[in-house]
Amino acid sequence: MSITILNFLIGLGIAFFGFVLQTSIAGLNRKIVGRLQKRVGPRWYQEFLDIFKLLSKRATSHGWIFDFGVIMALGGIIATAMFMPLTSTFNAFGTYDNFFIFVYLLAVGMLGMAMSASGSGNPWASIGVMRALTTMLAYEVPFMIIILTIIKIAGSSLTGIQLYQQAAGNNWFLIALPLGGIVGFISLMGMLGKKPFETYIAPAEIASGPMVEYGGKQLGMLFIMHEITVFIEVSLFVHLFLGGATNIFIFILKYFLVYTLANLISNVNGRFKIDQVVTFFYKWPLILAIVQAFIAIYLGWVI
Amino acid sequence: MANIELLLLFLLASGIVSYFLTKWKSFVGSVFTIFSTMFVFASLAMYGFSGQLDTTVNVIPVLSFAQTNIGFYFAIIIVFVYLMVSFFHPYFVGEYKYKNSYNVMFLLSLAGVIGTFFADNFIQLFFAFEFIVWTSMLLIPMGKSKKAAVSYYGFSAAGSFAMLFGILVMRSVSGSFDIDLGLASLAGGQATLVFVMFLVAAFSKLGAFPFHIWLPEAHGNAPHPFSPVLSGALVKLGAFVAVFAILRIMPSTPLIDFANSNLPHIPLGQYAVVILGSLSIVFGTLMAIKEDDAKKLLAYSSMSHGGYILVAFGIMTSQAVAGGFYHILAHALASAGAFMAIAAVAKQTGTTKMSELGGMIHKMPITYIVYLVAIISMAGIPPMGGFISKWLIFQAVIDKGMIFVAIAVFFGSIGSFLYVFRPLAALFLGQELREYKVKVKEAPFLMLLPMLIITALNVYTGVIPSAILNFTNGMLVDLGLAPVSITMWDIVGTTGTLNPALIALVFGFGVVIAFIIFIVLKKSKKVTLMETYTAGNFVHDEQLLHYTKDFYAPLERLYIKYTTIMKEFYETLAVKVKEIGRFGKYLFMNKFIGTTILWIIAILLFLLVGEVL
């Protein structure tokens, strides 16, 4: 297929849509959590307010790498989001929505942020980055094993994976690979940095980790980046395990359910220590992932 | 026409010339070295890509050469790294104890490199191989540690002697040292033996799992400008041997077939290679994560990347092999870039210990960018070369459904984020330490130039890989594998299509958007690095706000006690040999005349008894 400027605009639109969607849903979730805790909770658009407020403030900067890292982070994440298909028929770059792009282009953003955080010269930031990277090392491996299984079955294009699940006779991978679904969801929790695995933010412990030196527009941009990252990660789960979506509403529905479930689970959990995160992920999720991959690939039992 | 033999003679001659030039003025000698290397690179590059290197001129009667695609591919990469590194010489060589011989050994080892990759028989290959070993071995002790050369030599010798053993076995089968003839003649048990021997050679040169001890020692302690050569270039000799061992010999070893048709049909040897490669990846990654010396860290990363190359070759599908070949290039560029950046820092600060450095970015921003691009490529993140090769390798791993290999491969890939970030954070970023605030400045232009070229190539290989993949396709055809299907922009894998240029473009687009957002917003207030959140405490010592020591301490705690196993194994081995030696001295070399007499009598009695019975 030929790539025109239109594709880029569509991609940008998807990224923007993702931002809006996730920010709204995050606000809604704050409301839901507030209700759970017998509070009124904030307004559903509170997240927007926060972000725009941050963008309007006068920030401090610790040198060019501090700013450049933020730009690279946001740019990388926007670029990643531009590849994300919304439904099985709607995406920006056709069949180029290769799964690995998401994992590795996401990493550019992460790297940018880590770089910027370390560039601030605050030790908390470095510690936070260290924890973030360690957590990443923990959740990524079981997740990738499951992804291997899925890609082996359905190819590595996200659209392709959706279409495979939507085809008659095929189940969602959540059902087809039940253990894989569990592992995928646990890994998603790790990716989102939700509570048991929220070690790298830990506001009371390391003063919000990588974010410690940010305020104003840099923090605002990181918030945007974070929202789009969450959008990418949850969408990945939706597309990989929940059969994707045939139209945008189903996508939003599935998206909302997945995110809310993750959020609810996180709200009844405490926080792991960082080495506990690693040992946790390398114990059960990895074993389950291996078992699942073995069953699916060598025995061919895919429901 | 560039003639290989004349190039070799040219290098030998210029080695001698550079000795005297360096003796006269080290700067002049080093510049001469640059030009010699450049001449060699230029003549290879000018004629090599079209396969027009002349191998017919026969000045030295016993030598004969042949140009193969694979050999040329390796040669051009390694010579390129040599060329880039030679730009560092004017600034470094003068400091070394034997500066005259530094340039000589450098040029001689380059001659060895060319001899290796254009050899058409195994004897010449072995000759050049050993030649590289000792010339480079003599360079290493000019750096920090004297012991490093010993372990480098030990493992290299183990490897090359194993290869010699294999060569001799092969010769006994085929009756000649010719490479193609020899490889074609192998079958059955002999093939397995030769395969194992070549594999030992490949592993020990590549610094893969059981033979990795020398890698951090040698890379970490070698002279700063030689570390990039070791890691970016000479380690690739192992990959070259691995091509022989895995891609050309292994297919003729006996196959192990599983009854279940779902299981992968690969020779057992292949699985061993892949598993050992995986172990290298995991070991290299874990060791790199806990390393404090930046150069040693990169050395362990070389080990891990060697594992990727082995895994790629071991899988043996055309995609994997293409990935392996591409990875050789990508890693050569990335690790050369990273090592050169570290060398530039070390030149300014005199140390490579990350716990003693910090904030170099403020004084050396270009070096920082070079390092950044290099590690992005190393970690396999788009849009750099490493991503393409890793993508191809992942495709192959997934296609073969190798779960445990996948664990290693993905672990190494994610782990590489951890360890490459370490120098980035501790060495370049973080607080700008007081002792470096004044005297440190950006590296001189002659040093920046090669680094920038490498950076540009890192990006080029990640954005427009089709030209290089076309070349590797030629190599795949030579090896009897189907070429990977590529178009101008796309790489088509078994499970998906990749368009690296598009990724780069989108990434650029994203960054532009982000930059626009950044620029329209209110300008931020500049503050110094020391003005950070310290919970209200007044801290005036940069060292206290600089988090570098035991960076990944919580993670290290989980495996720290297992990290010395292999090292202890080899140390124990050395001690055992020493003990045998001491025991031998005790048995045979004591001051009692009686013992000798006793041995004589014992042997005679043994024989007589054997004769009578």
Add this chain to the structure above:
Amino acid sequence: MSSLAVLLIAIPLIAAFVSILSKKVAPYLLLIASLINVILLFYFVPDGIVVIGGYDLPYGINLFVDTFSRTGLGVVNVLFLVIVLLNIVEFKKYSSVLLVALAGLNGLLLTGDLFNLFVFLEISGIAAYLITTSNHKPLATFRYLIIGAVGSSLYLFGLIIFYGMFGTLNLMDMVSFIQANNVDPSALVLPAMLMFIGLGVEAKLLPFNSWVKGVLKDSNTLSGPMIAAVYAATISFVFGRIINNLLTLAFVGNLLIVVLVLLAVGIFIAEAMAFASTKVREILLYSSIAQASIVILLFVNGIVLWAVYLIIANALSKTVMFLVINKATKDHGDDESDSLQGVFSKNILVGITFSVATLSVMGLPLFMGFVVKLNYLTELAVGAQWALLAVILISSIIEGIYFVRMLIKLWYPEKNEVTVKFDLGFKVVFVAIALILLALGTYTAPLNTLDNSIDTIAEVIDNG
């Protein structure tokens, strides 16, 4: 003219007697004799068999000059001359002894009579004991004497058994007799083994060589290269001749395995011992033990040509190495490799030649050792001796490691620099030898032309 070969023995012997008369003339006599020997050897002595005393062949003493012994003579005489030249000033009073030694060595290489060989063995042996007295370690010399005497007695014992069986002392005669009568090899086990052990003592094979340590570890610039290079080369040549003609007839079946195991273990243990040593001279002497074992191993396997080259390469390298180290030790007073650190940082030229010699011993390319090693390994492979090949390769790794360790120590000073002054003569010799090693390592044509002629030794001997 064909009997000129006698002069190679006679001149030094006569000179030795004359030299006793006048202490002053002795050094000059030594020089002249060894010089004449070299000249005679290269210009006048023709190939052929010299029958002494006019007795017919099987009965009389005979000398034979063929390519093999000529090669040996060339190496030994030239190295002898070189070493004598370097030491003549310092060790004047050893002139007579050295003349006897030269006579003995030449006799060893030339003689075709086994008993005569014993006589020369003893003559050269006594000369060697006397040379080692220059170390001023009488106990070590005494040990050398006892063990050497026992060794030659064993050789004689074996020889006499052979005589008793076949009634001849002439090597060629004996060999042709054995071959003609298809003697059962098992009958030859005892005498062959006695001879093997007897010569093994002199050739430093492993279980029989405790004298080497005492003699070489305190050696000086005369005794070191003399024993380690000249004597070692001679004995190896002689041993090679005997093994290749006589003993191989006995070395079949189990005995061959025993001998090969003995040698292989010897190689490995010797390298391990060198690995465990810290004194430079000890390292060198153990390495030369290993190299000697390899040489004998090659002879046992019938790889004569490359064994010869290995002997030459080793003799050349060991001459340089022992000269350098003994000189350094003499000036510095200690040969711990730690205390000699950085000895070459001021003597770059000497360092380079020493390194060349070491690299050649290690078998690294561009030097003679590589060509030799590669070729003998190839020959071993052709003979399908995989286990031996493996042992040699593994030992080579150990060897390489300790040599590299030593080289690096000698090149890089730690704290205080060691200063050693090398005379011009030494330097000339070192450079010459290094150039020879380099030349033969890069330009292998001379080695290949010699190829054919050396392979025919057996024929020469067989055909009489």
Add this chain to the structure above:
Amino acid sequence: MKSTKFTPERNISKAETDRKWWEIGDFFRRNSLWLLMYCTGCCAIELPPAMTSAYDMERLGMGPMATPRQADILLVSGYLSLKTLRRLIYTYEQMSEPRYVVALGSCPINGGIYHDSHAVINQLDQYVPVDVYVAGCMPNTEAVMNGFVDLMEQIKNKSANGWKKYHDNYEWYRQNQIQSLGEVDVHDEFHD
């Protein structure tokens, strides 16, 4: 020749645009006030009920933050000794603008029960500008919440200008600080 192209009249001055943007910004700022709690004194005990379900601060868009860089409000909850004042000033200066100070209890107003202590300052106003005081010893939670709402009103009315005052009268504030503390930015106390 006059251009025939339509050019809109640029009657909105730059100051006007800035003001408009500022008002929009104010809307966001007052609806998303993040606190940095400087819990020095007993008044901090009033914050948990303010945050949890009883009064639920979050419904106003407020919430606690970890570092001064991220926060909008510096919440001084109680008395300030000289030792902590130094750190308070340091923290205040690290906050990104616009920044507001809310002081709880009577101690920051006049010293409260510590008014005669040699180690406690009496008037926070002298050292950093305070936008909202919540009086009481200690003020109850409604009062605290009311204080926040007042701050929002002030922001809306553009009267929460403490941070501007700090800029304008920096010399004066600095002088007061130095008078009380000797030097504000002390040398590294723990490591030297």
Add this chain to the structure above:
Amino acid sequence: MIQYAAIILIVFGLYGLLSNRNIIKMIISLNIIEIGLNIFIISVGFVYDGIAPILTSTNSSSALLYVDPLPQALVLTAIVIGVGTTALGLALAKKIYSKYGTFELDEMGDNE
């Protein structure tokens, strides 16, 4: 028969070398070995009822049974060499004695 005696002598000599720690005794042991060897050599040439291998007017026929003359000649040489070795050994023994003041190897200590 005499060969056995010779071998026993050699073994005695070897035993002497093995068991003695005295330099003079070791030299003597070496001599015993040599004597044994010499006897062995003679014994090889010995022919029962043989006569001396000298051509005289009475014994001029080659059909007569002669003792092998060669070993006797060899023994002469061997004896001479043995004497030389012994002499050198004793000279060394004197040197050792003057250096260490003893002939006992055990009393010389470790320094050589």
